[in-house]
Amino acid sequence: MNTQKLTTVQNYALVLLRVLIGWHFLYEGIIKAYNPSWTSKGYLLSASILKPFFTWIASDSLVSVVDTLNIVGLIAVGASLLIGMKVRWGCIAGILLLLLYYLAHPPFPGLPQGPAEGSYWVVNKNLIEMVALWVIYQFPLISVFGIENLFLKKKTTTI
Amino acid sequence: MANDNNFFQKWNRRDMLKTLGGIPLFGAVWYSGASLTGSAKREKQFLLETLNIKASPPPVSGPMSGKPVRLGIIGYGIRGEQLCRALGFASTAWLKEMHESSVKNPKDTRLAEFKAQENLNIKLAAICDVFDTRAEKALESFNKGDNKIKRFRTHTELINSGEVDAIVIAAPDHWHAPMAIEALNAGVHVYVEKPMTHNVSETYILRETVLKNPTTIFAVGHQHRQTQSFLTAQDIINKKILGHVSLVETNTNRNDDNGAWQYEIADTANPKTIDWDLFLGNAPKEDFNLEHFFRWRKWWAYGSGLSGDLMTHDYDRINCILRMGIPSSVTASGGIYTHRDGRNVPDVMQVNMEYPDFSTGGSQDAGKEKGMTFIYSATLGNQFDRGTVLMGHDGSMELGNRITVYADPRSTKYADLLKEQRIEAGVPIYQYDPSVNGTDAVTSATAKYFANKGLLWTYRDGKRVDSTFLHLREWLSCIRNGGTPSCSIKEGFEEAISAHMGGLSYKLGRRIDWDPIAQRIITKPGEDLDAILLANK
Numbered sequence: 055m056n057t058q059k060l061t062t063v064q065n066y067a068l069v070l071l072r073v074l075i076g077w078h079f080l081y082e083g084i085i086k087a088y089n090p091s092w093t094s095k096g097y098l099l100s101a102s103i104l105k106p107f108f109t110w111i112a113s114d115s116l117v118s119v120v121d122t123l124n125i126v127g128l129i130a131v132g133a134s135l136l137i138g139m140k141v142r143w144g145c146i147a148g149i150l151l152l153l154l155y156y157l158a159h160p161p162f163p164g165l166p167q168g169p170a171e172g173s174y175w176v177v178n179k180n181l182i183e184m185v186a187l188w189v190i191y192q193f194p195l196i197s198v199f200g201i202e203n204l205f206l207k208k209k210t211t212t213i
Numbered sequence: 214m215a216n217d218n219n220f221f222q223k224w225n226r227r228d229m230l231k232t233l234g235g236i237p238l239f240g241a242v243w244y245s246g247a248s249l250t251g252s253a254k255r256e257k258q259f260l261l262e263t264l265n266i267k268a269s270p271p272p273v274s275g276p277m278s279g280k281p282v283r284l285g286i287i288g289y290g291i292r293g294e295q296l297c298r299a300l301g302f303a304s305t306a307w308l309k310e311m312h313e314s315s316v317k318n319p320k321d322t323r324l325a326e327f328k329a330q331e332n333l334n335i336k337l338a339a340i341c342d343v344f345d346t347r348a349e350k351a352l353e354s355f356n357k358g359d360n361k362i363k364r365f366r367t368h369t370e371l372i373n374s375g376e377v378d379a380i381v382i383a384a385p386d387h388w389h390a391p392m393a394i395e396a397l398n399a400g401v402h403v404y405v406e407k408p409m410t411h412n413v414s415e416t417y418i419l420r421e422t423v424l425k426n427p428t429t430i431f432a433v434g435h436q437h438r439q440t441q442s443f444l445t446a447q448d449i450i451n452k453k454i455l456g457h458v459s460l461v462e463t464n465t466n467r468n469d470d471n472g473a474w475q476y477e478i479a480d481t482a483n484p485k486t487i488d489w490d491l492f493l494g495n496a497p498k499e500d501f502n503l504e505h506f507f508r509w510r511k512w513w514a515y516g517s518g519l520s521g522d523l524m525t526h527d528y529d530r531i532n533c534i535l536r537m538g539i540p541s542s543v544t545a546s547g548g549i550y551t552h553r554d555g556r557n558v559p560d561v562m563q564v565n566m567e568y569p570d571f572s573t574g575g576s577q578d579a580g581k582e583k584g585m586t587f588i589y590s591a592t593l594g595n596q597f598d599r600g601t602v603l604m605g606h607d608g609s610m611e612l613g614n615r616i617t618v619y620a621d622p623r624s625t626k627y628a629d630l631l632k633e634q635r636i637e638a639g640v641p642i643y644q645y646d647p648s649v650n651g652t653d654a655v656t657s658a659t660a661k662y663f664a665n666k667g668l669l670w671t672y673r674d675g676k677r678v679d680s681t682f683l684h685l686r687e688w689l690s691c692i693r694n695g696g697t698p699s700c701s702i703k704e705g706f707e708e709a710i711s712a713h714m715g716g717l718s719y720k721l722g723r724r725i726d727w728d729p730i731a732q733r734i735i736t737k738p739g740e741d742l743d744a745i746l747l748a749n750k
Contacts, residue, residue, distance in 0.1 A: 073235070073238065076235075077238070077242055080239065080242045080243065080246075081242050081245070081246050083246075084242065084243055084246030084247055084250075085246050085249070085250055087246075088246065088247050088250035088251060088254075089250050089253075089254070132239075132242070133239060136235045136238055136239050136242070137235030137236055137238075137239050138235050197231075198231065199231050199234060199235065200231075200232065200235065201232055201233060201235060201236070203228075203231060203232040204232050204233075
């Protein structure tokens with residue numbers, strides 16, 4: 055790993071990226087959590103590839119579990135990135151969630167694109183956010199901004 | 214504890230911000246998401262409470278217990294087969310085809326749905342079809358287990374055999390009334406396909422016959438009366454959510470052979486296997502003609518054209534919600550523009566029905582709003598889905614198995630809500646989808662056309678149900694438990710007269726008026742309405 059020290063501006067830029075992604079995840083989770091009629095069923099059933107898998111998790115017996123896991127996952131990832139706690143775990147969970155969203159409706163040529171606010175070919179916002187989370191994974195920067203700092207500091211002070 | 218205090222004391226403001234700065238952000242995002250969803254929910258709740266629409270399915274018909282009803286089917290063609298299936302009797306060939314189809318495509322649940330259908334406690338005891346192949350198909354398929362089915366050469370023999378309590382008529386249109394009248398007079402219950410009659414005079418005779426035989430149950434096959442959304446739509450009208458409805462637009466758009474009545478001609482059909490004279494009945498003499506036999510809907514002599522064949526569906530769908538009855542006048546136009554194959558019924562047709570005294574109740578000054586036009590617009594050369602729309606001063610309602618209501622941007626009733634932006638024009642203020650938990654597999658373009666109108670299936674408790682099954686069940690329940698079917702002689706009379714007025718206007722090229730006091734279509738001296746309607750030109 056590159057051990058070269060980051061400049062302050064680089065630190066801030068990476069922390070800002072982490073906070074904004076966390077913000078996005080958290081808001082998506084909250085909106086779903088407070089809307090009792092929200093379900094991922096339609097999104098999953100309209101999946102363009104890996105149809106058997108997505109249809110299976112959209113089945114009546116599974117979909118409510120999937121919905122709950124999704125909401126809990128979104129909020130947990132959002133909270134982790136935003137407040138700076140277990141950021142690397144948050145990144146891994148976030149990447150897995152985004153991978154599922156990406157695979158359900160990948161912007162591959164020849165596949166139906168469904169409603170989208172832009173034009174995409176192979177690369178879409180889910181993929182970009184996924185890679186951004188990978189970057190955050192490399193630079194969690196809890197010491198620059200994060201509640202985990204509390205425990206780090208405490209540890210160092212008690213020692 | 215002392216250590217902890219020391220620990221915090223060493224922190225400056227910058228350290229605090231770097232460590233705990235995420236918490237207020239977290240709180241802000243959470244609060245914003247929760248309050249936004251909360252206010253959206255409250256707005257939705259407010260709108261639902263303001264509209265106060267009661268979404269309810271039609272009442273369930275009575276029990277099917279007691280002695281089995283002995284049924285006879287007259288006409289085992291395309292519709293006859295469908296009706297038998299709805300009664301619980303599927304042909305061997307259909308069962309095989311559906312089995313193969315469900316193996317190939319597990320999403321095809323037609324066979325499973327058929328098998329799950331409630332037993333209606335009937336015996337399919339008799340069949341009458343002038344084509345040997347069809348009659349034999351029924352005999353082979355239904356002479357099984359404890360069901361014994363017998364073929365009768367004529368409907369008269371079947372009706373008077375003493376072996377049936379009730380008949381289902383799925384013969385060509387020109388046979389509907391003669392068969393129904395004969396059965397009712399013999400005390401046999403009748404379920405007749407639409408249109409109820411083929412000409413004007415038999416419509417009156419049939420009405421008299423039904424009224425003369427009050428214990429014999431008579432139903433017209435407008436199965437969409439069982440559509441789950443129908444009572445909800447009625448509630449929307451009664452609560453004046455649309456305000457004064459001035460225009461109703463209905464239509465048919467079909468663009469395939471099946472939809473244009475170009476049915477298959479069977480290889481086994483010839484003068485030996487078809488009783489041609491019996492098929493003709495009261496129709497004009499004609500030499501044996503396979504095209505006429507299999508594709509009879511294309512000629513006025515046996516069929517009723519777009520106005521009788523398909524408009525009747527749309528007319529009755531609206532009549533069961535608005536109960537607007539027979540129009541005061543009808544104008545129609547059209548032509549044969551896509552299928553110039555020798556047919557004489559139009560394949561493009563527009564029918565305008567006027568109701569100058571009708572009102573669904575308005576929101577404006579008393580007396581300002583009155584009158585409505587019902588439009589039926591059809592083509593058999595294009596399948597663009599235009600939907601059925603009821604247009605009121607305060608709102609519009611798209612009607613199908615689903616119901617969607619939009620407020621009108623210039624509505625009087627919703628003026629304040631529109632101004633406060635609590636209602637947006639273009640965004641539905643109400644949506645009702647009884648299938649919300651189900652997914653549908655539609656098999657063909659024509660099937661989709663019918664399905665959208667609630668003619669193929671409807672929903673009960675979110676599950677797909679064959680509407681024909683529910684309609685036949687209602688008729689059987691009236692036979693067993695008493696009551697009047699939802700589409701009986703009053704509704705059938707209104708349907709038939711309105712359709713005939715459409716056909717007559719098309720043929721005569723002028724407005725046809727109705728005299729509501731005399732209950733007659735107004736004629737000019739020397740006009741024979743039946744001759745005009747049935748003439749093959």
